[in-house]
Amino acid sequence: MNTELPPAAPELLPIVELPGVFADALLRDERGGLLFCSLWGRDTAIQELLARLSVPVEEGGLRSLHVEGPQGTETVHFDRMPTTDKLSGRLPPKNLFGNLVQLWLYDRLAVEPDRANRRALLLQRNATHGEAALWHLVRSVTHLPLLDHWNEVVLDVFRQNDWIRPLRGIQVDAVFVDLGSDAVEVEISRLVREGRLTLDTDQPASLRQAA
Template identity: 45%
Template sequence: MGWLFSHHSRSALIEHLICADENDAVRWQTLKYALRGNILWSVVQVTAKRDNDFLTLKKNESLRLIYCHLLQKSEGLWGYKSLCEEAGPRYYTCPLRYLTLAPVIRCASWRESVRMYHGPQKEDKMSLLQLCEVPHIMSDGYICDERCTLLFLSLWGRDTAIQELLARLTLKNEEALTQLTLTNPALHEHTLFPGNPDSLDKLTARHQRTRFGTLVHLWLFDKRCRVPDRANGKAFLLLKRDDPHWRERVWTLLQETTTLPLLTHWQNRILALLQSSQMLTPIGGYGGLTGWQLALDPLRLTTLISEAIIAGELCCTSRHSEEHFSSLRAA
């Protein structure tokens, strides 16, 4: 569905979009709605007046759908463009509670993006974390998995302190660093486990003439953040928070990690399969980064793809995705 401009005021347009209505096939009613800038989010309950194969509803059965209405003013008129959840809108400010109000998942990857957007709230942007094990080293961000295993860590400090840290990470005695404890100004602790030092890689940069003198910026990260482990089907993708192109980046990483032939137009369905089977999971931490963990089970993935092909969900040619409910709301 394209843009439709027909209202002289924004409030009149919103009233039109949330009002109850019906046609020969269904009745719909807006249960909840919320404005986020010029995006109107709504939960709509659709009730079939007769058997409806498109929505897979029997007569008098109901289904709740999430809608994203984009609002815009042009040439004196307010207009809108409606996107349903299944279309995978690239907007993620939908209130989290709407995912519960509409429990039937139409697009798992979009829901994960919404959860990532509303994930652990950033602490004060100016708040650095202090490393307890080695004095005078600060961190402005990290990424870890669900077991708090270090996947990425950004550190700042003087050269001698950074060298001490790197040396202690490689020791095999009681001076070895088996965990890293970071604290914020409120003394809240963030604990990371570096694991096997052989699995870590590093980059450094030297910054001179700072207000604190010469500082070294150290990035420690799992080698699989840079090069996928194709033999074991494991890789990590680091992204800036709210990266609008995360889906394309994950798809590229998948193609670099697996040996399975994947057609480009399978992207949305394959990513949804990976998330529902826990082979693609979000990872988080502290600071301005977030990410995804890819842990492929080749046999399981092959089975899922085969089942999707047999069910007609994947085909050799690209088909234009229909937007749910697009024909139900008259202009």
């Protein structure tokens, strides 16, 4: 008999500025800027939100929202609208809640890395993504020819330098990858010179994991 309980449904969090619109997932950068949010509301309320995000503040536009989160009010800033995409879907017409729409607003980095600036965002569900997905993203962003058996050493060093850093949100987490610094190439060259990165796939673990 399976006694494992099903996962709890995400809590719907009210939006202060838009009565009737709720968030069930939210992710921001270190400055509070929007990276991802999932919103629910009736069609008219969602259309009002989209309209207010597209007009100047002096005309009633919005450049930030306040979400009543489990730890208090969370402010999310819409300061990168040119790089923000949207996707929406509707519940079937015959449902208990009426004309309900789900809207996703997300930074384009979540679906398409910025290879020119070597930046990317890996969305996660409660930090459940493995290292393989992160390593694949790092290799796709960097201009350096990284070998697969370097992954442990390289990811550790990138984390130490904050070129890879975790972001915690509500019902969604992420890893932000920023390899635009010239120091990235300098660091990889140093690891090669020290023998911590070699062509040998069977290099000793003591070399791969040396401090």
